[in-house]
Amino acid sequence: MIVKVPSDIVPLDNILPDEPLLMMGAGPVPVPARVAAANSIVINHLGDTMSQIIEQVKSMSRYVFQTQTQHILGVAGPGSAAMEMAVVNLVSPGSTVVSICNGFFSGRLAEMAERVEANVIRVPVEDGHTAHPEMVAPILEKHKPKVLTIVQGETSNTIYNRFLPEICRLAQQHDCLVIVDAVCTLSTMPLDMDTWGVDAVITGGQKGLSSIPGVSLVAFSDKAWEYINSRTDTLRHWCLDAKLADQFWYKKAYHYTAPVSGILAMHEALRLICNESMPVRFARHLKCSEALQAGIETMGLVLYAPREARLNSVVGINTPKEICSTELLKYMSNRYRVEISGSFGPKIVRIGQMGEQCHAHNLFRTLHALGSSILALGGKLDLPAGAAALERQLRELSTEA
Numbered sequence: 001m002i003v004k005v006p007s008d009i010v011p012l013d014n015i016l017p018d019e020p021l022l023m024m025g026a027g028p029v030p031v032p033a034r035v036a037a038a039n040s041i042v043i044n045h046l047g048d049t050m051s052q053i054i055e056q057v058k059s060m061s062r063y064v065f066q067t068q069t070q071h072i073l074g075v076a077g078p079g080s081a082a083m084e085m086a087v088v089n090l091v092s093p094g095s096t097v098v099s100i101c102n103g104f105f106s107g108r109l110a111e112m113a114e115r116v117e118a119n120v121i122r123v124p125v126e127d128g129h130t131a132h133p134e135m136v137a138p139i140l141e142k143h144k145p146k147v148l149t150i151v152q153g154e155t156s157n158t159i160y161n162r163f164l165p166e167i168c169r170l171a172q173q174h175d176c177l178v179i180v181d182a183v184c185t186l187s188t189m190p191l192d193m194d195t196w197g198v199d200a201v202i203t204g205g206q207k208g209l210s211s212i213p214g215v216s217l218v219a220f221s222d223k224a225w226e227y228i229n230s231r232t233d234t235l236r237h238w239c240l241d242a243k244l245a246d247q248f249w250y251k252k253a254y255h256y257t258a259p260v261s262g263i264l265a266m267h268e269a270l271r272l273i274c275n276e277s278m279p280v281r282f283a284r285h286l287k288c289s290e291a292l293q294a295g296i297e298t299m300g301l302v303l304y305a306p307r308e309a310r311l312n313s314v315v316g317i318n319t320p321k322e323i324c325s326t327e328l329l330k331y332m333s334n335r336y337r338v339e340i341s342g343s344f345g346p347k348i349v350r351i352g353q354m355g356e357q358c359h360a361h362n363l364f365r366t367l368h369a370l371g372s373s374i375l376a377l378g379g380k381l382d383l384p385a386g387a388a389a390l391e392r393q394l395r396e397l398s399t400e401a
């Protein structure tokens with residue numbers, strides 16, 4: 001044997017903190033106990049139990065995506081695998097794609113389209129702004145793309161594309177398929193796939209849905225599926241080939257071994273969403289995010305995104321001048337056991353407001369951890385005022401709802 005048993009392996013119990021960290025960053029988010037329990041089960045991926053579960057996952061997904069489509073597929077992989085599944089099945093080499101680029105993730109969709117050798121027109125949206133239909137219309141007119149890609153919420157810089165329905169309508173008028181990345185937004189705010197005319201909606205497990213990372217969903221419209229069926233070329237991606245995935249998701253046949261535990265977890269996450277109902281869930285997310293934002297601003301910090309372009313699912317906060325973001329995150333985690341996220345570009349920290357993150361007790365603990373840590377690191381703010389504003393907003397908004 002040329003490789004010996006490693007001698008330095010520490011059991012997980014010695015690595016993980018005694019008290020679990022409160023995951024309040026941009027994902028993964030905390031999972032409900034039932035989701036965690038489901039994730040510990042392994043069953044036959046082609047048995048009757050699995051087919052019953054798959055039927056329910058599809059049926060609950062239709063509710064969550066607000067679509068009647070019969071083309072919802074799961075994929076073993078991150079949100080990015082679902083993005084790539086939408087892109088490689090709907091974008092043919094040489095075809096024209098318009099990618100609305102608000103930031104990191106919308107840029108990733110463009111990159112994926114470039115990798116299948118499409119002619120990609122990137123439409124950069126100035127940071128701090130939402131994509132406007134007036135800006136998209138002439139581009140559709142000029143380039144006549146087959147596909148348009150866009151994010152509903154850009155997690156990286158906390159920007160919200162509030163004119164998504166209008167942009168989808170424009171694309172429809174130009175007979176252009178629309179791919180929407182809703183990884184952080186699905187089930188946290190309205191997205192009406194059929195009413196808006198979206199042709200592919202993507203979501204991951206670990207954000208809006210509050211499930212585990214590693215199992216994702218993509219919903220294709222009938223029009224998208226017609227195009228997929230009409231393709232005569234062989235896809236370069238075998239795992240992500242929607243026609244092959246259809247074998248498992250609709251014909252009870254083998255494609256690859258499905259991530260059974262993760263699908264069970266997804267089933268539980270979707271069931272909890274159905275039990276809560278989407279309108280109640282949207283209201284909870286809105287209330288919590290707005291109250292958190294009020295707490296942060298009243299404390300004396302500045303939110304990154306201007307109100308009209310601000311995403312509620314992930315809140316971006318300018319890191320005070322005198323504070324280093326990395327140190328702040330480390331301090332919050334070590335001292336208070338609360339994890340939030342840094343960023344890929346601007347000097348901000350980000351707090352998630354997705355799924356299980358949106359509960360009053362998590363908001364208070366996070367606001368306290370953030371405020372106390374900034375104070376400890378030499379910053380200035382009014383933590384009691386922030387906490388009072390959070391409390392007041394939660395109450396006021398409750399009586400309104």
Ligand SMILES: *Cc1c(COP(=O)(O)O)cnc(C)c1O
Pocket residue numbers: 027078079080081105151153154155156181182183184204207213
């Ligand atoms: C997190 C995220 C992704 C990527 O998801 P992964 O699971 O990390 O691949 C894509 N789009 C958006 C908007 C996201 O927030």
